[in-house]
Amino acid sequence: MNKKIKFRVNGKKAELEVPTNRLLIDCLRYDLGLTGTKEGCSVGVCGACTVLLDGDMITACLTLAVMADGHDITTVEGLAKNGELNPVQKSFIQYGGFQCGICTPGQVVAATALLKENPKPNEEEIKDWMMGNLCRCTGYYKIIESIEKAHQFAK
Amino acid sequence: MKFSQTAQIPVAREPLWDFLMDVPKVAKSLPGVESVNKLDDTTYEGALTVRVGPIKLNLQGKIILEEQNKTDWRAALRAEAKDRMAAGAVNGKTTMTLKELGANQTELLVETDVNILGKIGEFGQPIIRKKADAMLKEFVENIKKQLAG
């Protein structure tokens, strides 16, 4: 059965009719064309599908689209403002925080949420916050460094 | 997955054997069995519902009387069932052996070997093991009740 939902994605209004069993990740990727969010494991463990709901990290592959009704969703596409990358994104480029890139949208969204709460996290705090975002390529060193140094790019 | 259950049934070996040859009666002693219908002399079809918390399985399939060895007092039933909603399948074999303990006392040994396939199999082997163990215990108790009463 279908339900009409109204929510905001990256600051823009979205009004859709979706089946109740539509997952948020599929709604974002296929109904809204926002393919930046990736599906890695489908069971909520890898973090590739990390998006923000009202500023908090959630697992898009375990969230029903109908659960987003009335809320504000931020995906990786919403981090840059007016074509300018946000400090986390700039830092990931500067310090090489990604290789194949598949986990990167999730990493960057999660790190952005971290910096909002703690503008200068130390390594321990970064590891604790980012623990649910897995990466098979980098070994995490550069991801941690990118996040640690992101404050250099803050205005 | 292997299970073994033993029970002392206060009945002589022969009537116990006759009871065990009545496949529908035996099948219905297993908790959750909803129906057993005869297809031919050794084949039946059946339906079984199993619940583990919010998870409900509706298994449907065949039960085959594979071995009927009265000389050795051993019978075996083979079952192959699929979950209606395709969450998985179960196939297994149960061997029942009777040992005479006295004029009105028989030891029933039920040895089961079961394979759980598909999602239910992936999902929780420990849950399945505990559940199956509890079901087989109740199975043996039900047989005992039906014969003792």
Next chain:
Amino acid sequence: MIPFEYRTPKNLKEVHATLKEFGADAKLISGGTALVIMMKQRLVRPSCLVSLGSVRGLNGIELKNGGVSIGGLATHRSVEGSSLVRRRLPMLAETYHHVATLRIRNVATVGGGLAHADPNQDPPPSLIALGATVKVTSANGSRVVPLDEFFKGYYETILNPDEIITEVMVPKLAANTGAAYIKFLPRTADDYATVSAAAVLTLDKTMKTIADVRIALGSVGETPIHATAAEALLRGQPLKAEAFAEAGEKAKEAVDPVSDFRGSAAYKKDMAGVFVRRALEKALADIRQQAKAKSAPKPAKKKVAKKKGKKK
């Protein structure tokens, strides 16, 4: 996922009415992280999902009769970060911090977690050791159940299909009480425990005798295990070196773990003994540290006593 109806009741009355309308095939959903996985795998196929997302007023965390009352819809994250919980029950804040990842904790609720009743979860052993009770509400009223009587089996609780957990109540702790929760994680940080142990220890005024103790274990049975026999060994006894190890050995008799990818049954049983001992030792250290902090000269600025635990 099999299609289903989706309802968003605005209050408890509407929740109960919706549950009544759909009967036993309706499922309550709050955070949904556990339920959606099972639905994706077609293991659970409700005809209607009753979302608790619009129900207000059940997510508070407050002081109540000296203890802490946690609303059934409070998220794991709110418990972990609550200044009240961190001050009064730091072991509980730490326990909730141990659950899965931050993404899960942001949406998973206290009540939803308990209702899911996976015996590998972190909060139940800690809550049982703290003597927690749950308030369970239906259209006909509420009942209060001690948490160690709440769990019946794997994913099975005493909840009737029309009942919802509205409150978890942790009673006031006695003086000279220390608490500890240890999660044995030989694999990855976001996993369930191989074995976990929670201990709440109370010493008498002399600080030399065990006035009371509560011990609970996770991941070693079909439900969390309340190790009452081990507790009986310690209650009223003088504090002595071997006491905790003996209690650990006794606790092993209460466990019935299964072999899986987190460890063999035999290994988990052995570790149950080890981690009960360690949890008791940590609880004792907690008592001593609190005593030290209390007797330390007060600095000019008021400081919260530093407790061992992860920062958020």
